[in-house]
Amino acid sequence: MAATELKLMVFAHLGEGWKPCGQLLMTEAGTEVLASNFAYGLNYARRPDALEVDPVSLSLRNRDEVLGKRLYPAKQLPLFGGIRDAAPDAWGRRVIESKLKVPANSLPESQYLLHAGSDRVGALDIRARIQDGPSHGPNVSHDLAHLLEAADRIEAGLPVPAHLEAIFVDGTALGGARPKASVRDEQGVLWLAKFSSRKDRFDVPGVECATLRLAGQAGMHVPALDVRTLGGRKVMLIRRFDRYWLAPDGVLAEADRLFLTQPGGGRVEHRLGFVSGLTLVACDETESRTKAYTDLAQAVREHCHPSVIRADNAELFRRMVYNILVSNDDDHLRNQGFLWDPRLPGWRLSPLYDVLPRASLASERFLHLGVGPQGRLATLDNALAAHARFTLSKAQAARTIAEVWQTVREWRVCFEQFGVADDEIDKIATAFRHLDAVSTPELRKLLP
Numbered sequence: 001m002a003a004t005e006l007k008l009m010v011f012a013h014l015g016e017g018w019k020p021c022g023q024l025l026m027t028e029a030g031t032e033v034l035a036s037n038f039a040y041g042l043n044y045a046r047r048p049d050a051l052e053v054d055p056v057s058l059s060l061r062n063r064d065e066v067l068g069k070r071l072y073p074a075k076q077l078p079l080f081g082g083i084r085d086a087a088p089d090a091w092g093r094r095v096i097e098s099k100l101k102v103p104a105n106s107l108p109e110s111q112y113l114l115h116a117g118s119d120r121v122g123a124l125d126i127r128a129r130i131q132d133g134p135s136h137g138p139n140v141s142h143d144l145a146h147l148l149e150a151a152d153r154i155e156a157g158l159p160v161p162a163h164l165e166a167i168f169v170d171g172t173a174l175g176g177a178r179p180k181a182s183v184r185d186e187q188g189v190l191w192l193a194k195f196s197s198r199k200d201r202f203d204v205p206g207v208e209c210a211t212l213r214l215a216g217q218a219g220m221h222v223p224a225l226d227v228r229t230l231g232g233r234k235v236m237l238i239r240r241f242d243r244y245w246l247a248p249d250g251v252l253a254e255a256d257r258l259f260l261t262q263p264g265g266g267r268v269e270h271r272l273g274f275v276s277g278l279t280l281v282a283c284d285e286t287e288s289r290t291k292a293y294t295d296l297a298q299a300v301r302e303h304c305h306p307s308v309i310r311a312d313n314a315e316l317f318r319r320m321v322y323n324i325l326v327s328n329d330d331d332h333l334r335n336q337g338f339l340w341d342p343r344l345p346g347w348r349l350s351p352l353y354d355v356l357p358r359a360s361l362a363s364e365r366f367l368h369l370g371v372g373p374q375g376r377l378a379t380l381d382n383a384l385a386a387h388a389r390f391t392l393s394k395a396q397a398a399r400t401i402a403e404v405w406q407t408v409r410e411w412r413v414c415f416e417q418f419g420v421a422d423d424e425i426d427k428i429a430t431a432f433r434h435l436d437a438v439s440t441p442e443l444r445k446l447l448p
């Protein structure tokens, strides 16, 4: 197949609005991306508040090295991670294909990039020409029931009738494989709605929400959450952590909190840059399984702001321990996120998302990412042995394990309080591990 070269414009949302950021050249053959390069616009790269498109390959730390140059993806990858993170993932692709009435995975990557819409996760937008404006996202609150019905039809490969076409605006911009859409509440706050799927064998929205809430109780940073029931089916709502609101002349304070400013009172919506763990570790999707939490910890040391390294490493360790105790083995690098915090300014770990317990009868279990010296083996001994790689003393790591276990051991009571039905709790009960099943007596002696 003949290769074609395409020029795309990348925009970044800075403070008050969209700014042209640079030009992306992509070489494609059919659906395959062969190569790409990027050049920052001079005016953009000179701005003190310029957002990096990619913290690894397109860093703006040494601007003189970047100005006026064509830059290439790290490790000879065909596409920049930061651009891939602005592309739709499996679900968003299905929505775009349904809108354009084409078969699954039949479009070149550039088309998916162009059709994902301006409300995509993060602060980038990809458009065909510099003079193109943003596409309009979910500015009105569409009916969740309609979005759910449309999502069902897309999942089933059925055409979407005209009265359900809001999904083509609200459903395209998002990553992941499960059916979802962006929605605004009455105050104007943007949420990600995750629907149940007809294929689900348990109450996934209710259980995901409860698992995230439990993580919050176990000391992890979790966005605001809600569960709604529509026609007997549940929808999980998770607040979009890549949006915040400021008065036009406002300043953001409270560097330890992640942007919980509310809309209203003339406040303007701002966006935070987002990249996935895949991008921070600079690898391809297919390499995710060969990577470890310690690679993420190392990438945090290299690319995140110095002031957050210690806390983000500690949080990564806590998340790893939690994933072991709840058997969340979908902890791949796209399910780890990083945000650009303009107050630092710099990259930092995003709040937690996409955590789901997996029921299992296996006594030996594995996470997706490597845990410690015994690879992906999901035991607390394996986690503890890696403590130094997370800038934690052995005693600090043991304290974290004890804290997370104290919360997880109460999971049933918490899930009941969070409104998960008893029979649903039973369906996932084997996911939750007892301390004794994932640790040795030697480790337990170290716990405070």
Ligand SMILES: Nc1ncnc2c1ncn2[C@@H]1O[C@H](COP(=O)(O)OP(=O)(O)O)[C@@H](O)[C@H]1O
Pocket: 091, 121, 174, 175, 176, 177, 178, 179, 192, 223, 238, 239, 240, 241, 242, 334, 335, 337, 353, 354
């Ligand atoms: N609260 C959130 N705010 C902003 N972006 C989010 C949020 N939660 C998830 N995302 C982004 O959306 C993508 C899909 O969400 P995820 O929960 O991982 O769905 P799935 O279960 O389909 O994988 C994530 O990979 C992340 O990029």
Ligand SMILES: [Mg+2]
Pocket: 175, 176, 177, 334, 335, 354
């Ligand atoms: Mg996901």
